[in-house]
Amino acid sequence: MTIAKTLVLRFWKKWKGKTLNEQIEQLVTLMDDLYVDAHCHVTTSLERRNVTPKIPEAAIERCFMSNNTFDWHQIKLMKSSNNMDLSSIGFGVHPWYSHLYYTGEAPATTQSHYLQVLQGGTADELEQIIAQLPPPINLSEYIANEFDPVRVCCVGEIGLDKLFRLPKNGFYQGDQHAPLGRVRVRMEHQVQIFKALCALAVRHSLPVSIHCVKCPSLMYDLCKEHLLPHAAVKICLHSFTGSLETLESFWLAKFPHERLFVSVSRYINFKNTEPGIQLLQKLPLKCVLTETDFTWDTTESDQLLQELEFLVRQIARAHELDSFEVAKGAIYQNFQRFKGH
Numbered sequence: 001m002t003i004a005k006t007l008v009l010r011f012w013k014k015w016k017g018k019t020l021n022e023q024i025e026q027l028v029t030l031m032d033d034l035y036v037d038a039h040c041h042v043t044t045s046l047e048r049r050n051v052t053p054k055i056p057e058a059a060i061e062r063c064f065m066s067n068n069t070f071d072w073h074q075i076k077l078m079k080s081s082n083n084m085d086l087s088s089i090g091f092g093v094h095p096w097y098s099h100l101y102y103t104g105e106a107p108a109t110t111q112s113h114y115l116q117v118l119q120g121g122t123a124d125e126l127e128q129i130i131a132q133l134p135p136p137i138n139l140s141e142y143i144a145n146e147f148d149p150v151r152v153c154c155v156g157e158i159g160l161d162k163l164f165r166l167p168k169n170g171f172y173q174g175d176q177h178a179p180l181g182r183v184r185v186r187m188e189h190q191v192q193i194f195k196a197l198c199a200l201a202v203r204h205s206l207p208v209s210i211h212c213v214k215c216p217s218l219m220y221d222l223c224k225e226h227l228l229p230h231a232a233v234k235i236c237l238h239s240f241t242g243s244l245e246t247l248e249s250f251w252l253a254k255f256p257h258e259r260l261f262v263s264v265s266r267y268i269n270f271k272n273t274e275p276g277i278q279l280l281q282k283l284p285l286k287c288v289l290t291e292t293d294f295t296w297d298t299t300e301s302d303q304l305l306q307e308l309e310f311l312v313r314q315i316a317r318a319h320e321l322d323s324f325e326v327a328k329g330a331i332y333q334n335f336q337r338f339k340g341h
């Protein structure tokens with residue numbers, strides 16, 4: 001389907017009651033300005049739990065990841081508000097929150113669960129963190145109660161993080177900053193949670209959006225074993241920070257390019273311009289997506305647009321495309337393929 005047809009269908013409801021001129025104006029604006037934010041968030045907050053996040057009006061197609069039960073709850077509230085025509089949603093458990101879940105048998109006590117999945121730090125430090133943590137959630141029940149394949153367009157954010165340390169308040173909250181301690185989530189536990197969510201993606205033939213920090217071969221092996229055999233599952237490596245060698249000799253060599261995406265962000269991939277450009281040049285254009293990885297409820301639309309515009313400019317440059325618009329159109333098409341359209 002052409003972009004114009006997709007837009008017409010999507011905005012049909014919004015157009016009711018508007019004059020033809022207003023409708024055309026709206027369509028032209030959208031066609032001019034449709035960027036892609038393939039991976040973004042809303043704030044994880046205990047305080048704002050029951051307040052629908054206000055997200056900016058912006059002509060950006062986006063996919064809101066969920067990382068935990070708190071932001072998932074907010075995304076559900078948003079989904080029932082009006083401002084969501086251009087939004088898709090992901091369902092996931094981010095490795096930074098993986099300790100809040102268990103798989104398999106229910107642990108005897110909250111404390112025994114956390115003692116099993118956490119490591120590092122002094123006994124005191126561990127005890128203080130555990131005292132603040134909620135009873136762990138049964139991941140299968142969470143999926144059974146909350147996951148809805150009709151509403152969810154991808155499984156994400158999921159992944160593994162070898163560097164991450166828990167903040168002293170037990171888990172990362174966007175509006176409650178706490179210093180980092182030395183307690184970590186065991187890699188075996190992160191892997192359990194990751195595998196369960198890969199299985200969910202396979203069950204529903206959904207794409208996945210993956211976070212991976214400092215464990216490139218483990219991540220590659222898991223994806224090769226659990227996702228690669230399933231032709232309908234597409235993979236997006238979000239803000240990829242591995243080496244170009246890993247990208248080339250593992251991911252690009254073994255995964256069909258139709259099923260592999262790397263979404264680049266300005267704040268991670270373009271801290272320095274040259275490595276960012278080199279990453280883009282290594283990637284076939286059909287594998288590239290753009291993302292902010294920002295929390296939309298705390299960011300102005302101008303800033304979101306600036307981030308994405310910057311990235312499209314870099315893509316046009318790295319791939320020596322005829323124009324900015326060509327790059328933007330290619331990313332839009334890639335995003336439609338990622339979502340399965």
Ligand SMILES: [Zn+2]
Nearest residue numbers: 039065157293
């Ligand atoms: Zn993210």
